[in-house]
Amino acid sequence: xxxxxxxxxxxxxxxxxxxxxxxxxxxxxxxxxxxxxxxxxxxxxxxxxxxxxxxxxxxxxxxxxxxxxxxxxxxxxxxxxxxxxxxxxxxxxxxxxxxxxxxxxxxxxxxxxxxxxxxxxxxxxxxxxxxxxxxxxxxxxxxxxxxxxxxxxxxxxxxxxxxxxxxxxxxxxxxxxxxxxxxxxxxxxxxxxxxxxxxxxxxxxxxxxxxxxxxxxxxxxxxxxxxxxxxxxxxxxxxxxxxxxxxxxxxxxxxxxxxxxxxxxxxxxxxxxxxxxxxxxxxxxxxxxxxxxxxxxxxxxxxxxxxxxxxxxxxxxxxxxxxxxxxxxxxxxxxxxxxxxxxxxxxxxxxxxxxxxxxxxxxxxxxxxxxxxxxxxxxxxxxxxxxxxxxxxxxxxxxxxxxxxxxxx
Amino acid sequence: xxxxxxxxxxxxxxxxxxxxxxxxxxxxxxxxxxxxxxxxxxxxxxxxxxxxxxxxxxxxxxxxxxxxxxxxxxxxxxxxxxxxxxxxxxxxxxxxxxxxxxxxxxxxxxxxxxxxxxxxxxxxxxxxxxxxxxxxxxxxxxxxxxxxxxxxxxxxxxxxxxxxxxxxxxxxxxxxxxxxxxxxxxxxxxxxxxxxxxxxxxxxxxxxxxxxxxxxxxxxxxxxxxxxxxxxxxxxxxxxxxxxxxxxxxxxxxx
Numbered sequence: 001x002x003x004x005x006x007x008x009x010x011x012x013x014x015x016x017x018x019x020x021x022x023x024x025x026x027x028x029x030x031x032x033x034x035x036x037x038x039x040x041x042x043x044x045x046x047x048x049x050x051x052x053x054x055x056x057x058x059x060x061x062x063x064x065x066x067x068x069x070x071x072x073x074x075x076x077x078x079x080x081x082x083x084x085x086x087x088x089x090x091x092x093x094x095x096x097x098x099x100x101x102x103x104x105x106x107x108x109x110x111x112x113x114x115x116x117x118x119x120x121x122x123x124x125x126x127x128x129x130x131x132x133x134x135x136x137x138x139x140x141x142x143x144x145x146x147x148x149x150x151x152x153x154x155x156x157x158x159x160x161x162x163x164x165x166x167x168x169x170x171x172x173x174x175x176x177x178x179x180x181x182x183x184x185x186x187x188x189x190x191x192x193x194x195x196x197x198x199x200x201x202x203x204x205x206x207x208x209x210x211x212x213x214x215x216x217x218x219x220x221x222x223x224x225x226x227x228x229x230x231x232x233x234x235x236x237x238x239x240x241x242x243x244x245x246x247x248x249x250x251x252x253x254x255x256x257x258x259x260x261x262x263x264x265x266x267x268x269x270x271x272x273x274x275x276x277x278x279x280x281x282x283x284x285x286x287x288x289x290x291x292x293x294x295x296x297x298x299x300x301x302x303x304x305x306x307x308x309x310x311x312x313x314x315x316x317x318x319x320x321x322x323x324x325x326x327x328x329x330x331x332x333x334x335x336x337x338x339x340x341x342x343x344x345x346x347x348x349x350x351x352x353x354x355x356x357x358x359x360x361x362x363x364x365x366x367x368x369x370x371x372x373x374x375x376x377x378x379x380x381x382x383x384x385x386x387x388x389x390x391x392x393x394x395x396x397x398x399x400x401x402x403x404x405x406x407x408x409x
Numbered sequence: 410x411x412x413x414x415x416x417x418x419x420x421x422x423x424x425x426x427x428x429x430x431x432x433x434x435x436x437x438x439x440x441x442x443x444x445x446x447x448x449x450x451x452x453x454x455x456x457x458x459x460x461x462x463x464x465x466x467x468x469x470x471x472x473x474x475x476x477x478x479x480x481x482x483x484x485x486x487x488x489x490x491x492x493x494x495x496x497x498x499x500x501x502x503x504x505x506x507x508x509x510x511x512x513x514x515x516x517x518x519x520x521x522x523x524x525x526x527x528x529x530x531x532x533x534x535x536x537x538x539x540x541x542x543x544x545x546x547x548x549x550x551x552x553x554x555x556x557x558x559x560x561x562x563x564x565x566x567x568x569x570x571x572x573x574x575x576x577x578x579x580x581x582x583x584x585x586x587x588x589x590x591x592x593x594x595x596x597x598x599x600x601x602x603x604x605x606x607x608x609x610x611x612x613x614x615x616x617x618x619x620x621x622x623x624x625x626x627x628x629x630x631x632x633x634x635x636x637x638x639x640x641x642x643x644x645x646x647x648x649x650x651x652x653x654x655x656x657x658x659x660x661x662x663x664x
Contacts, residue, residue, distance in 0.1 A: 108520045112575045112596035115523040150571065168597040171573045173519035181502050181519045183573035 009313060013320040016293065024325065027289050031329025031386075032336060034282040035378055038275050039337035042374035044348075045267050048366045053231070053264075056257055058133040059199055060121070062099075062225030063234045064252045066245055071222060072256075075119075077105045077175055080220040081248055087224075090244035095237050097227035100127030103211040104222040107174035109154075109204055111162040118158070119203050120174055122211025125149065131227055133194060134205055141166045141190035147209040151189030155200025159191055166191050172204065176216045184214050271374070275381055282382065283389040290322055290393035301397050302405025311398035318397050322390035330379055337375075341368045437548035437564045440583050445479075445543060447587035447616075452477045455614075455641040456487075461529050464631035470527070471639075475662060479540045481652040485660065486527075495527065497536070498657045504537050507657045514658050530603070530624040530634040542579070545572035551580070560585040576602070588619050601627040614641040 017024050057063065066087070071079040083091075083101065091099050103122030108115050125144040129135045134153065135143055144151055152170065154162075164170055169185050176182035186206060194200045212218060228237040234252040242250045254261045294301070301314055347365040453476045460469045471488040485496040494509035504517040522533045546566040554561040562583045568574035577597035582590040592605040609621035618641055625633040651662050 108523070110523050110575055112577075112594075112602055115520075117520055164597075169568075169570075169575065169577075171575050173522060173573065175519060181522070183502075183519065185568065185570065185572045185574060187570065 005313065009317045009320055013317050013324060016297070016317075017321055017324055020293075023289065023292075027285060027325055028329045028332065030285050031282055031326060031382070032333035034278045035330050035333025035382055036336045036340070038278055038378040038382075039334060039370070039375050040340050040368070041274055042271050042378065043337070043341050043368040043370045044366060045271060046371045046374060047369035049264055049267055050369050051367060053260055055133075055195065056260055057231065057253055059194070060102075060132050060203075060225065061253050061256055062131060063228040063231055064226045064238050064241065064250060065256050066224040066226070066241065067222070067249045067251075069247065069249050072249065072251070075104060075106065075222070077177060077215055077217065077222075080177075080217055080222050082218075082220045083224065084244075084246060086244045087241070087246070087248070090241055091224070091226070093240075095229050095240075097229060098127070098130040099224060099226040100124050100131050101208070101221040101224045103208055103215065103217070105174055105215065107172050107204070109158070109162065110171050110173070111164040111168070114162045116158060116161060116201070118201075120172060120211065121203055121205050122208040123147075123205055124208050131225055133199075134192060137192040137194055138190040139193045141188070143190055144205065144207055147207045149189075149207040150186065150210060151206070152186035153190040153192050153205040154188045155203065156191050156193050157197050157200040158204070159188070161201065164188065172206070172214070174215060176214070178216065182214050182216070184210075275378060279381055279385055283385060286322065286325070286386060287389050287393060289325075290318060290390050291396070293321070294318060294393045294397040297397075298400060298405050298408055301400050302402045302408070305400065305402040306406060315394045315398040318394035319387065319390060322394070323387060326383055326386045330382060334375065334379070338370065341370045344368050437550040437562070438543075440550075440562050441546075441548050441564060441566065441581060442543050444581075444583045444587045444589050445540060448589065448619075449476055449479060449540075450616075450643040452645055452647045453614075453641060453643050454645055454647065456639045458637045458639060459527075459529060460635045460637070462631070462633050462635070475647050475651055477647045477649070477652060481649075482536075483651055483657070483662070484536075485662075492527075494660075496657055496660070497526070498652060498654065499537055500652060502537050504533055505654060505657060512658075514654055530626060530632065535624075538573075541572070541574065542566060542581075545569055545574060546579070554582070556582075556584055556590060561590060586617055588617060590619075603627060609637075613638065614643050616643060 066083075068079040068081045080103075090096070101124065103120070105120055107118055107120035109118050109120075110116075123134065123144070124147045125135070126146075138153060139156070142151075144153065152172070154164070154170070159165060162170065166188055169187050171183055171185050173181060173183040192200070192205075194203075208221070212220070226237070226241065228234045231253070234254075238250055238252045304314060305311065345367070347367045349365050351365070453474070455474045457472050457474060458469055459472055460467060468489075470486055470492055472484055472486050475483045480499075480501045482499040483496065484499075486492045486494065494507075496507045498505045498507070504522070505514050506517060507514045517533055522537065524533060525531065526533050526536055546568050549565045549567070551563045551565050554563060562585070564581045564583060566579045566581055568576060568578075575596075576594045577599060578595050580591070580593045580595070582592075584590055588607065588610055589605075590607050594602045594604070596602050603624060603626045605622055605624045607619040607622050609619070610617060611620040612618075613620065618638060620638045621635065623633050623635040650656055656662065
C-alpha cells in the first residue's frame with residue numbers, strides 16, 4: 001500500500017462510517033459504554049484498595065516492622081529486644097522516614113463494671129506522628145504529650161463497653177518481665193475514634209516509658225515501626241535495616257499484612273476478568289456490524305476491484321473503518337469515565353452498608369482513584385483486540401471475486 | 410516584733426493548722442491498717458461456710474482457710490463432695506488454683522482476676538488485693554458513729570492515682586475493737602456498686618470476730634454471697650510449706 005493512497009482510503013472509510021448514522025452511533029455508544037465501565041470500575045476498585053492499604057499501614061503497621069524473632073508468632077512480653085546501636089544508626093539514616101519504637105503486649109483493661117482483653121501499646125507520642133493514625137484520632141480529651149505521660153487513650157467503643165468515660169480511671173493488667181502480674185491505674189485522658197471499629201476495642205495507648213516501668217523491661221521494646229519513602233518499594237530500606245538489625249526480624253508490610261497483598265492480587269484478577277467479559281461483548285458487536293457493512297457493500301467492493309483496486313486496499317479500508325469506530329468510542333468512553341470519576345471526587349458514601357463493608361475491611365466512603373495503568377490497559381486491550389477482531393470481516397471483504405460480486409443481486 | 414520572729418510565729422501557726430489534719434489522716438490510715446492486721450493476725454486457720462445466693466438457686470460450700478502474715482493464704486474446699494479438694498493459693502498478688510478433677514495447678518492469669526472466685530460475688534482481686542487497702546489508698550476519717558455502744562470510725566479510702574483499683578472511693582466502717590462492720594465500693598461517679606456488711610459479731614478463737622459477712626451487689630438485689638465463720642484460730646503455728654505450689658497440689662496440711 002502506498003502511503004499517498006492513505007488519505008483516499010481514510011476518506012472512503014470515514015464516509016462509509018456515516019452512511020448509516022444510527023448504526024454507527026449505536027456501535028460507538030456500545031464501545032464507549034464498555035470502556036467507560038472498564039475504567040470506572042477499575043478506578044473504584046483501585047481507590048478502595050488504595051484506601052484500605054493506606055488505612056492498614058496507618059493502623060500501626062507502617063511500611064516495615066522490626067521484632068524479636070519469636071514475637072510475630074507469640075506477641076508476649078518475653079519476646080522483646082533492645083535496639084542495638086547499629087540499628088539505631090541505620091534508623092536515623094535515609095531512606096527511613098518516620099519511625100518509632102513501641103511496647104506492644106496483651107493486657108486486660110477494667111473499669112468498675114466490665115473488663116476486656118486488649119493490646120496494650122506503649123508509644124512515644126511524638127514518634128507516632130506521620131507513622132500511625134493515633135495522633136490524629138483523639139476526638140475527645142487530649143493526646144499524650146510524652147513517653148512518660150501517665151494518661152491513657154481509650155477507644156470510643158471500648159469506653160462504651162466498659163461503661164467508663166473521659167477523665168475516669170481504669171486499671172490495666174498484664175504480665176511483667178518476671179511473669180508476675182503487672183497492674184496499674186490510669187486516668188483516661190483521651191478518647192480516640194478509629195476505623196475499623198476493632199481498632200477502637202482492641203487497643204489502648206499509654207506512654208512508652210510508663211509501659212516499660214510497669215512491665216519492668218527497662219529500655220526494651222516489642223517492635224519498631226518504620227515508614228519508607230515509597231510504600232510500593234520498601235525493599236531497599238528493609239535490606240538496609242536487616243543488615244543492621246542482626247538477629248531481629250525485619251518484615252515489610254507485605255509480610256506483616258499478607259492478606260492485603262492477596263486482596264490486591266484478587267482485585268487485579270477480577271479487573272482482568274471484567275475487562276475480558278466487556279471486551280468479548282464489544283467484539284461480537286463490532287465484528288457483526290462490520291460484517292454487515294461489508295456484506296451490504298459486496299457490489300461496491302466488486303466494482304472497486306474491477307476498477308483495479310488491489311484487495312489489500314479493501315482490507316485496509318475496512319480496518320481503517322474499524323479503527324475509526326474504536327478511536328471515537330474510546331475517546332468518548334474515556335472522557336465519560338474521567339467525568340464520572342471527577343464528579344465522584346467527594347467519595348461514594350456507602351455508609352448505609354457500613355457494617356457489612358467493615359467486615360471485609362472496606363471503608364464506608366470510597367474515593368475512586370483514576371489509575372493511568374488501568375486506563376492504558378483498558379484502551380490497549382480494546383484497541384489491539386478490536387483491530388484483530390475486525391481482521392476477519394476485512395479479510396472477507398478483500399476475498400470477493402469481482403465478477404461474482406458485481407453480478408450479485 | 411522583729412521580722413524573723415514574726416515569720417517563726419506564722420510558721421508555727423500554719424503548722425498548728427496543718428498538723429491536726431495530717432494527724433487525722435494518719436489516724437485513719439492507722440485505723441485501717443490495725444483493722445486489717447487484726448483481721449489477718451500473724452497467722453490463722455478458719456473453717457467458713459460460703460453461701461452463694463442467686464434469684465433461682467443457692468448453694469453452700471465449706472472452705473478451710475490458712476493465712477500467714479499479709480501475703481500468704483491457702484483456701485481449700487472441704488464440702489460438698491462435688492467441690493471438695495478445689496483449692497486456691499495466694500502469694501502476694503499472684504494466684505494459683507488447683508482442681509483435683511483435672512489434677513492441674515493453674516496460675517490465674519491477669520485476665521481472670523476480675524472474675525468471681527468460685528462463682529461467688531468476691532472477685533479474685535477482692536481476695537488477692539485485700540491488703541492493697543493499706544498501701545494504695547489515702548484514708549480520711551469522715552465521722553464517727555456508734556454501734557452496740559461502741560465507737561465506729563467511718564473512713565473514706567480513696568485509691569492513689571496510679572493504684573490498680575477501679576473504684577472511685579471505698580467507705581470502710583471500723584469499730585473501735587477493730588471489727589470491719591462495712592466495706593462499701595463506690596464507682597467513679599459515686600454510685601454504690603457493692604457492699605460487704607458484717608451482720609454477726611461473735612467471740613471466737615480468743616478474739617471478737619466478724620462471724621457473718623455478706624457481699625451484695627447494689628444493682629442485683631437477689632444476688633449475694635455470705636460467709637459464715639464456724640471456727641477460727643489465731644496466732645497458731647502454720648508452717649511455710651503450706652503456702653507452696655507443691656502443697657497446693659498434694660495437700661499435706663493437718664486438720
